[in-house]
Amino acid sequence: MLDPAARRVLDAPLARAAGALDRPWLSPDRLTAAGLVLGLGSALAAGLQAWTAALVLWLVSRLADGLDGPLARRRHAAGAPGGAGSGGFFDITADFCVYGSTVLGVAIGATRGFDAPWEPFAVVLLAYYVNGTAFLAFSSIAERAGRQLDDGRSLSFLGGLAEGTETIAVHALWLLLPAIAWQVAWVWAVVVAISAAHRMWIGYRSLR
Structure with a gap:
């Protein structure tokens, strides 16, 4: 829901940062890999209950993830050969790895450190699975049907209540306030589930 507004605010600063980082040895894929490793x-760190370190690594990871796209677009505008979508594929795959592993790490740390229940984190992972399936399936089928949505990203993203900006904020909140992470997880699971149901409905209607 907040992604369009966040992109309007952050696109210009991220483009300037990508320009400052534009060196021959630093490719967009390497930035994606850095974001993956940091995530x-x-x-x-969350699983080991090193919450401050986990928060810092999470935020730096998401910064790297936010810079790979602007750097790729800058290189493409300068005439560099593209990878036929390989960068976008790597990026979305890395995102899913980071999101899922962070949920698992917070669940382990919270259950060990605060005797939190594991069930809300399992429900979040289920909601992520359904949500991701909905928008990835839509992106693939929409491209074949000539109905893709072009907002500058590699895939056709259906908007929803839970998007990247909200995910970054909620995961950061877990790491900032781990004692109440499981309560936040219940609320977040409901939000993601609503977003998944909305994407399934809108995607189905859009492809009819």
Whole structure:
């Protein structure tokens, strides 16, 4: 829901940052890989209950994830050869790895450190699975049907109540306030489930 507004605010600063980072040795895929490694490190730190380290790693990971696209677009505008979508594929796959592993890491850390129940985190993972299936399936079928949505990203994204901006904020809240992470997880699971149901309905209607 907040992604369009966040992109309007952040596109220009991220483009400037990508320009400052534009060096021959730093490719968009390497930025994606850095975001992946940092995100997995955040999940590990959360599982070990190193909450401050996990929060810092999470935020830096998401910054790297936000910079790979602007750098790729900058290189493409300069005439660099593209990868026929390989960068976009790597990016979305890395995102799913980071999101899922972070949920698992917070669940392990919260259950060990605060005797939190594991069920809300399992429901979040289920909601992520359904939500991801809905928008990835839509993106693939919409492209074949010539009904893709072009907002500058590699895939056709159906808007929803829970998008990237909300996910970054909720995961950061878990790491900032781990004692109440399981209560937040119940609320977040409902939000993601509503978003998944909305995407399923809108995607179905759009492809009819």
